[in-house]
Amino acid sequence: MPEHQHHAIDYIEITVNEVQEAKQFYASAFGWNFNDYGPDYAGIQGPEREVGGLAKGETAHGGPLVVLYSEALEKSLAAVTEAGVTIVKEPFDFPGGRRMLYADPSGNELAVWSTA
Numbered sequence: 001m002p003e004h005q006h007h008a009i010d011y012i013e014i015t016v017n018e019v020q021e022a023k024q025f026y027a028s029a030f031g032w033n034f035n036d037y038g039p040d041y042a043g044i045q046g047p048e049r050e051v052g053g054l055a056k057g058e059t060a061h062g063g064p065l066v067v068l069y070s071e072a073l074e075k076s077l078a079a080v081t082e083a084g085v086t087i088v089k090e091p092f093d094f095p096g097g098r099r100m101l102y103a104d105p106s107g108n109e110l111a112v113w114s115t116a
Contacts, residue, residue: 003049004115007076010069011113012044012052022054037095065101066110073098073114080112 004010016022019042026032026044035043035050044052052064070076073091080102081087088101088109099113 004069006071007068007112009066011050011067013055013065013067013111014052015057015065016054017056019054019056026054066108067099068110068112070112070114073100073112073116076100076112076114 014022019040023032023034023042027034033045034054035045037043040056042054043050044054046052055065068076077087077091077100080100085105086103088103091098091100094113097113097115099111101109101111103109
């Protein structure tokens with residue numbers, strides 16, 4: 001089975017007020033382990049790979065960010081745009097790949113990422 005599946009839910013990002021405090025909570029409550037990417041982000045380790053992250057930011061909107069995987073981010077961007085939804089953030093580089101954010105017809109923000 002491939003590590004990532006095209007257009008499948010691949011990662012969940014939880015916005016938190018304080019990354020260190022959130023890490024302590026999730027480690028204590030659920031035994032989670034983390035990869036630190038600086039003071040504002042920690043990756044959540046799953047059994048075989050990173051499965052999510054804790055991101056410092058505004059929590060006013062609530063809810064985690066659902067992240068889909070794409071084999072070709074530019075093609076996914078085109079498909080999302082053609083489907084008529086709003087691009088919240090154009091593709092940008094981050095450690096490990098590239099990512100974009102869009103809002104679905106109900107206003108839910110989701111992301112799509114790719115390794116290339």
